[in-house]
Every structure is written in structure tokens, then in C-alpha cells.
Amino acid sequence: MSEKRRITLKDIARELGISVSTASRALNEYPGISEETIKMVQDFAKKHNYVPNSIAVNFRKNKTMTIGMVVPEVVHYYFSSIISGALDAATKKGYRLLISQTEEKAELEMHACHAMLAGNVDGLLISISNETSDVSHIQEFLDEGKPVIQFDKYSDKLKTPKVITDDYQGAHGAVKHLIEQGYKKIAHINGLENVQNSVDRLAGYRQALIDHHLEQHPEWIPHCQQITEEEGYRFAKQLLESKNPPDAIFCITDLVALGAMNYLRESNRKVPEEIGVMGFSNWKISEVMQPSLSTVEQHGYQIGLRATELLIESLQSNDKSLRDQKIEIQSDLMIRNSTLRKG
Known part of the structure; x- marks a missing residue:
């Protein structure tokens, strides 16, 4: 038998003097096929580098x-x-x-x-x-x-x-941690209002504030459109330069938190002493930020x-x-x- 082309199931059956169906069943170790036949077929297939035609098999299986x-x-x-x-x-x-x-x-x-x-x-x-x-x-x-x-x-x-x-649970836990660290005026840079993970994180944020009887303000919840570092910077600036600035910011993602941290560093605000920052996602970058970023691991x-x-x-x-x-x-x-x- 020539080895210049890939052998087929028909080749194996012909060389061993068995039917194609028996060769196929032996290769797949079907019940009812003797161990001797299974070994004979598999040894032959291995020796001659037989590769199943997966395209044909899958075509038959649709x-x-x-x-x-x-x-x-x-x-x-x-x-x-x-x-x-x-x-x-x-x-x-x-x-x-x-x-x-x-x-x-x-x-x-x-x-x-x-x-x-x-x-x-x-x-x-x-x-x-x-x-x-x-x-x-x-x-x-x-x-x-x-x-x-x-x-x-x-x-x-x-x-x-x-x-x-579980975005709700993650956000609720993040804000609860901020509260336990002594922050009382917590803002949330959120995502798009019609995207479910943004909705759930906002709900978790709000419930944590309700649970601890802390104030809420609509102006403390700006909404990103693109979820970018630039939006994080811009909204952190907007929040901190307002008449009623927060003392902590919970961000929809770590990328948004990075933008917020950049603004806080440029404006010489001390993190975490003056203001806390919390992200969401646990990007690798969150570990190397200065200071390192608290965040939520999404797995x-x-x-x-x-x-x-x-x-x-x-x-x-x-x-x-x-x-x-x-x-x-x-x-x-x-x-x-x-x-x-x-x-």
C-alpha cells in the first residue's frame, strides 16, 4: 500500500480483511467488538498514521x-x-x-x-x-x-x-467595604443606563447606601457612554470640583478608575486618605497602579x-x-x- 497519500478507513478495512463498519467500530472501541480486533485495527492505524476525516464524520452528523x-x-x-x-x-x-x-x-x-x-x-x-x-x-x-x-x-x-x-453582590460588597473604611459620601461613576451589568451594579451601590443610612445624590452618579479612562478622568474632576464633593468613588470598571486616579494624582489629592477609589473587574493594571486599586474580581x-x-x-x-x-x-x-x- 502506498504511503504517499493519507490512508482511509476503507484502506484499513481492505488490508485487514474486515468490513468498513467493523474497522470504524474497532477504532472507536464500540461494545461487541473483540479486544483482539480493536488492537489489530488500532495498531495498524497507528503504524500507518491514520487520521480520521473529521469533516466527513461531522457532515454525516450534521x-x-x-x-x-x-x-x-x-x-x-x-x-x-x-x-x-x-x-x-x-x-x-x-x-x-x-x-x-x-x-x-x-x-x-x-x-x-x-x-x-x-x-x-x-x-x-x-x-x-x-x-x-x-x-x-x-x-x-x-x-x-x-x-x-x-x-x-x-x-x-x-x-x-x-x-x-453577580454584579449586584459585587457592587454591594464594594460599597460596604468603603463604608467600613469610614467613607460617608460615596459617588458611583456608572455605565450606560440600559445595560444590565450597569443596572445591577447601580442597584448594589444604592442598596449598600440605604443599608447604612447614607446620603444619595443624583449628581453623584454620572453615566459613561464609552466606559473609558478619559470619562473616568472627566467625571472625577466634575465630582471633586462640585459644591458637594464625595469622599469616595466606586467606578464601573478598573479602566474608568484609572482615569479617576489620574485626575486625583494631578490635583494632588491623597488616595486613600482624602478620597477612596474602588474599581470593578480586577484588571492586571489594578495591581500596579500607585496606589494599588481595590476592585472586584469577576472570575x-x-x-x-x-x-x-x-x-x-x-x-x-x-x-x-x-x-x-x-x-x-x-x-x-x-x-x-x-x-x-x-x-
Whole structure:
């Protein structure tokens, strides 16, 4: 037999004098196939560098073994952690991950979803963009019987499982820590008012103030549009130069907190003595800021891992009970120097 081309299952069957189905079953160690036959076929396959034609196998199964993943940003510590978790879970089960980013644009998200649907991915993992309100392009996957798992930012219009950080619990714990450190006038630089994680973090912030009978003011809750360092700087300046300045700022993300810290350093305000700063996400940069930034760890890797496991479970079992459940990954408070006034 020539070794210049890759051998096929038919070649193995012909050389060993067995049927193609027996060769296939022996390679996959099906029950009812003798150990002697299994060993004979697998040894022959190994000796001749047999590689299964996964494309043909998956075509017969009407599967591509490819999962689509849509994220707002790829070069982003939190989302890169989610991607790492998703890749590990997918690879373990023999799936490939096709990744696209939206740059927080609804139009790019729609194009990415249509391309993935046209490419016949088996299912979709998605964190919707800040602009997304119409989710019909995601609903198309469900209409074709393809499972969808939403993670991080999601839409309640879609009846799918959701794997998210417990943003309410994380925000409540962050503000509670600030209060325990003696801060009494706490502002919150929030995100977009129609994005669920911004809504939940704002609710956690407000409830912590209510629980401790502290004052609240609408002007202490500016809303970012792009969630940028520049907005953090601008809103910190606006808050601290107002007639009723806060003594602590809880920021929607670490990037926004970095901008706030830059303003405070430039204006010679002492952190944490005069004002405390709390972030959210636990980017690597939060550890090297001066002073180091207290923040909330979202466990992005675990979110990506669990979302992908759930999607693959759905693909393999077609378990309809998976629909519309919400899995919340508990966050952890990372206490560093930007809020630590008491030992």
C-alpha cells in the first residue's frame, strides 16, 4: 500500500480483511467488538498514521464541531480571560472556537452573527454590545435550533441560559467595604443606563447606601457612554470640583478608575486618605497602579468555561430545560491601598 497519500478507513478495512463498519467500530472501541480486533485495527492505524476525516464524520452528523463566540473586545483583560476559559472547555470536548469582536457596535455584532450562522456553527456564545437593543439576529440561531448562551452582558428578550457575574453582590460588597473604611459620601461613576451589568451594579451601590443610612445624590452618579479612562478622568474632576464633593468613588470598571486616579494624582489629592477609589473587574493594571486599586474580581475564566460547558452540554443532550436559566458566578473583593484607611 502506498504511503504517499493519507490512508482511509476503507484502506484499513481492505488490508485487514474486515468490513468498513467493523474497522470504524474497532477504532472507536464500540461494545461487541473483540479486544483482539480493536488492537489489530488500532495498531495498524497507528503504524500507518491514520487520521480520521473529521469533516466527513461531522457532515454525516450534521455538525461542524465549531462554536461561534462574539465578544465586545478581544484585547481586554476581562474578555480575554473569558475567551481562555471558553477555549479550554471547547478544546477538551473536541470543538473549535470561532471568535469575533463587535467593538461595542450593534451593526458589527449583527454582521458577525450572520457570518457565523452562514458558516453553520453548531451554537453561539455571545456578550451583546452596549448598542444592542434589537436581538433578532441572535434569535435566528434559536429559530434554526442552534443553542445560544449569553454571558456578561445579555438581553432578557432572548430566552437562553445566561452566565454572568453577580454584579449586584459585587457592587454591594464594594460599597460596604468603603463604608467600613469610614467613607460617608460615596459617588458611583456608572455605565450606560440600559445595560444590565450597569443596572445591577447601580442597584448594589444604592442598596449598600440605604443599608447604612447614607446620603444619595443624583449628581453623584454620572453615566459613561464609552466606559473609558478619559470619562473616568472627566467625571472625577466634575465630582471633586462640585459644591458637594464625595469622599469616595466606586467606578464601573478598573479602566474608568484609572482615569479617576489620574485626575486625583494631578490635583494632588491623597488616595486613600482624602478620597477612596474602588474599581470593578480586577484588571492586571489594578495591581500596579500607585496606589494599588481595590476592585472586584469577576472570575472571567470561570464564566467562559461554564458558558462553553453549558453550550456543549446542550449540543450533546438537546436538553430543553437549559433554556432561560441564569447562572451567577460570585465575585470576590480585592482589597488594596486605594481604599485601605483602617487596618
